[in-house]
Amino acid sequence: MLTIDFDRLGVRAGARLLDLGSGPGRHAFEALRRGADVVCADLDAPDLCRALATLTAMREAGEAPIGVRFAAVRADALALPFPDRSFDHVIAAEVLEHIADDRAAMREIARVLRPGGTAAVSVPRWLPERVCWALSDPYHNRPGGHVRIYRGHELRRRLAEAGLRVEGVDHVHALHAPYWWLRCLVGPDDQRAWPVRQYHRLLVWDIVRRPAPLRLCERALDPLIGKSLVIYCAA
Secondary structure, three states, X not given: OOOOOHHHHOOOOOOEEEEEOOOOOHHHHHHXXXXXXXXXXXXXXXXXXXXXXXXXXXXXXXXXXXXXXXXXXXXOOOOOOOOOOOEEEEEEEOOHHHOOOHHXXXXXXXXXXXXXXXXXXXXXXXXXXXXXXXXXXXXXXXXOOOOOOOOHHHHHHHHHHOOOEEEEEEEEOOOHHHHHHHHHHHOOOOOOOHHHHHHHHHHHHHHHHOOHHHHHHHHHHHHHHOOXXXXXXXX
16 A cells, blocks of 8 residues: 555656655555665665565565665664765654654755755654544554654645755545544454455455545545655755
């Protein structure tokens, strides 16, 4: 499931893309399919290993254009080990809410982005996230958990202060907000509760089958309860 719209980000074959806070690599996989050279950066070594294994398997299976390159780098978002202006695109999906010094991370995104390059940043949206925090302390109050809830205007301002020009805003994943509210109600670590399991089955079915009625429903609900706020920027 992708949070970032790659067409809106402008990713083309031959571009160099940084997936910052990549986790197991869901956005990196799409970038590779489109022919971009991809670098996954994360602090979690097991996640990077999983991302690298999948990227390798994709290349061997012919799911990526010949000649594309990829790498996985263990890196801190506050001090990225890349030269200035290294990337055409940067994705930071659901990352900044985990970082205490988010302004420093935004400055690093701006630093490694070439002039004219684009970035996409996503964070949990204020209203769905506020409901989660109200329902459950363990949801966010844990090592590596969420340290803040963003309001849209605040995130746009911070990105602009870091040197990025905000060019567009989107809200996505409305169907995922109730799932996390259920998780918070029963306990965020309990995925075996019957309502959570049933809702998860619905989400998996939606991701695999993409039924038109659910797609229309989510698009209608995204402006109201979209789980993620996505901001598109340019250097």
